[in-house]
Amino acid sequence: MARPISWIGQALLYGLFALIIGYFSSSPPYRHLPADQALIKLSFSHEGKLVSTCRQRTPEELAKLPPNMRAPMDCPRERSPVIVEIDLDGSPAYRKVATPSGLSKDGASTVYHRFPVQAGERRLAIRLNDDARVPGFNYRREEMVTLKPGKVLVIDFNQQRGGITLQ
């Protein structure tokens, strides 16, 4: 093949290489959610209440223990699972029983869930229980929220800030 034609061929192939790199480094565009949707993210990392309170050991129990381990109080480490429920516009949208982490189930319960929803005014009801000794739910929040298209609503739990938070 004549050299000029070879050079033209090389230029075309280098151009094709650049075209492939240039195109796929930014195209085709990716849209994560349809334009009319918003995203609700539920996420918390929370330590539930202890499953039971401390109790006084009896003298007989203490006698059975080695002398260096005769603590008068028996305090269990296990924590309650955290139960969370979300209703959207009156319909159940999510329910999760988050078990505590750790071999002794004494760590935090964590939850992460995301669900895209249609943007607009939505009634949101969130219920949470972090104490196995309490029937039902000990935290509730119900609110009308306005979700603009593309908005991210984060549902979190922070005991210092009053429990269930929306941001």
Place this chain on the structure above:
Amino acid sequence: MVDAQTLGEALTRFEARRFVKPLDSIACGALIAYHRIEHGFDKAFGAALNPWCHLGALGFLFFWIIAVTGLYLYAVLDTSVDGAYRSIDWLSREQWYLGGVLRSVHRYAADAFVLVTLLHLLREFLLGRYTGFRHFSWLTGVPLLWFVYISGVVGIWLRWDLLAQFSAAATAEWLDALPVFATPLIRNYLSASAVSDRLFSLFVFVHIGVPLLLVFGLWFHIQRISRAEVFPPLALAAGSLLALLALSVALPVASQAAADLSLVPGPLAFDWFYLFWQPLMYATSAGAVWMLAAGATLLMLALPALPHAAAAPVAKVDPDNCNGCRRCFEDCPYAAITMVPHPGGSPGRQLAQVIPDLCASCGICAGSCPSSTPFRTGAELLTGIDMPHMPIGELRGALQRGLAQLAGKKGIVVFGCDQGANVAKLAGEDVASFSLICAGMLPPSFVEYALRGGAAGVLVTGCRAGGCAFRLGNRWTEERLAGMREPHLRAGPPGKAVRVAWADRGEEAELGVALEDLREALAAKPLHNADPIASPLAAPRRMTAHG
């Protein structure tokens, strides 16, 4: 051009591999398609500069471009939540002529790096280069893919725009699918207040640290290859760099809007080279992508262990005929030969020793051995290092018989190799052809022996230039025939001609043209006495693409 017959031959080769049958036909079809593409590039680049034959070296080139441009980017990067976006965006807006171009080259080189890496992997797979003596390079190459992706994906986060926000959150969700984190990583990206400056220090640490691991891994990857090509031919390197520069000027990389964790990003200018798996995750699930990634990795790691054809016998050293000259040690493409003290020799004398696990059974060592000369007078030709399944002595015997058949016919001896064009297909009563394991197995003295034994010309062939199945076979052959490497070709009798024509399997027609070319040259006029052996490196007139 690869024809239907070649398809049949390729299928036969796959049969020999005894790989999973349904996959064989798919892989074989892909191999045929690949050969067509690779050979098509020869028309523009020539075989020696064909980028498909230098994918690994191109990967090194792009890596170093990334490293050098990255030094400048690191100098101006503000590793804080607010500063990261601002400092990178400033480069493109205010310093587009330097920082902006460097940023674009950095990014495009990173994309090119992942592209050539994947093509390199695919090519080696299609050519069956993952088993036997090549298993080490294959196994050490697979984990490098993870390093490439980790460093590349984290690099995208450093600009902290909407794409970075999306990618970081998607990666966190993907990692959270594994039950190993006490607190979900995604909590780092729930709101603007959750993202800290320390997180960006971690990004920088990973983006620089993982490439350092990559360099270390690459060093392992090429450990069992002598004279590894860690830089492509200059023309190819210059062309690739110019292409990246032109792209960077024509289409400079720019940040998208600054990250805003209270919003879901709208349409994103998406880097599909690195992030393709994130849309896939949302279309399926994090578990599915984990299954895909882990499954692909495990499959690639398991490939060398799957049943394959038995390996050919490795080279064998004959201490009585090895003088410790080190030529086989120098020429072995896979560093499979070491030199040890000769057990029966005088002090200082050495003996070649073959490491069986590393030996490719290519025979290049036999071609380099000074004892592999057919002019030796012994009834049995023994050499210092030889291939048990194709001894040099048998080659001499076959050559002697072939020369006897050519007597009085102005015949041509063709030396080819089992990996390249099939020399047995060359027609003509005036042709005696011999197929070696590799062209590099041919001791140059056999060429001279053929010419002095009555052949009018010798044609040497093997895999196309730059495409030797054993990496260095054609290079050593060319250098030996040109007198640039030992053992070299001595001047032969006047009026004879030697030609070299590289051609792959399936290119027998092109090789036939080269043979005809040689016939015509021999018939046209007697070669001048002052030029007893025509330049062996001169390409045949009608086969410029492969010469």
